[in-house]
Amino acid sequence: MTSQSQGIQQLLQAEKRAKDKLEEAKKRKGKRLKQAKEEATAEIDHYRLQREKDFRHKQSNIMGSQGNLTSKIDEETIAKIRDLTSNYHKNTERVIGQLLDEVYGIDPELHVNYAYTI
Template sequence: MTSQSQGIQQLLQAEKRAKDKLEEAKKIFGNKLRQAKEEATAEIDHYRLQREKEFRNKQTNVMGSQGNLSAKMEEQTAETIQNLTSSYHKNMESTMKKLLSTICDINPEVHPNFRHAV
């Protein structure tokens, strides 16, 4: 009986050691998994920041800065307004003369369809 109980004790101890080793392996696996996840997240963040920086550089090169676009638009608008104003002042007098001559210079004529009663 003692040998049987010793055998059972050895089996129980072996089972306990196996359980402990399994628990430790699970902890190690969990730590490695967590570490791999953290490294992957850091790498993803680094890649994302790099791509966003490249995108902003390309956007700036293609479109220019917003302040620059706004200033260009204001400059073009002011130039257009100035051109229209100068064109108005240049053509106003000649247009008014043509308009007044058309309205005021009346040449009375008999309409061709008017039949003179005899």
């Protein structure tokens, strides 16, 4: 009987060692998963920061060029307004003179369809 109880004891100890090894393996697996998750999160953060930096750089290039276009358009508009104003002041008297000539320069004449009867 002692050999049976010794056999049972050995089986129980072997079962306990197997259970301990299994728990240890689960803990190692959990640690590896946690470490992999942390590494992935760090890599994702690094990638996100890099992409945001690239985006800001491109955005500043585009917005900077739009700002230059806006200032160029404003300068051209001011130049056109200045030209129109100077042309207005140059031609005002000439146009008014032409209008007055048309209004006051009336040559009375008979209409073509007027039947002259004597």
